[in-house]
Amino acid sequence: MAPSLAKSNTPIIFSLFLLSIIIAFPAAAQGDQPQETNFVVFFHITFKGPDNVTDVAVAGVPGEAWRHNAFGTIFVNDNYMTETMDRNSPKIGHGHGIYVVSTMDASSLLISESLWFTGGEYRDSTLELHGTSFLTLKYREIGVVAGTGKFRFVRGYATFETVLVDIIAGHATVRVNLTLLQ
Ligand SMILES: *[C@@H]1O[C@H](CO)[C@@H](O)[C@H](O)[C@H]1NC(C)=O
């Protein structure tokens, strides 16, 4: 009889153990829950003159044109960052970094971009974005992997959406929605 008794007690002990975890966990986690923050910034890109160009190809496959649709091309950017879509609104920082045309069909980029805040609420802080941008998507989502200043230990994600392209002026604007946990 003993073995069958031991067997029937196991589920009770196990569920008591589970219950104790369920009860203990919220108490332990209280006051220590990560807070979600959402905000939007805009990158203003100048891809041709007469204004200073903020997005340039710096390397690529030798003997081939260095373009957005050429595998292996590496770009550096230093875009003007604002809080509103108006490119003449006050600058709050730079969206700067590098990206590489990283799939052979040129349908995606590998991006490593830093948002460096020089004004506004997050002045002197940075957010580090890293990941794959699938160019065929309206909303390109990449990871927020780290930060400094007010963003220490942050994690989250960002969506990039091109909201304006002015071929004549050589300008483009990208809305960056940030969802952060900290
Ligand atoms: C272009 O860059 C130079 C050097 O940083 C700066 O002096 C000039 O004002 C810039 N021009 C425009 C139109 O932003």
Ligand SMILES: *[C@@H]1O[C@H](CO)[C@@H](O)[C@H](O)[C@H]1NC(C)=O
């Ligand atoms: C980005 O944020 C704006 C403003 O809050 C919102 O209208 C838009 O739907 C958001 N886009 C995405 C992809 O979340």
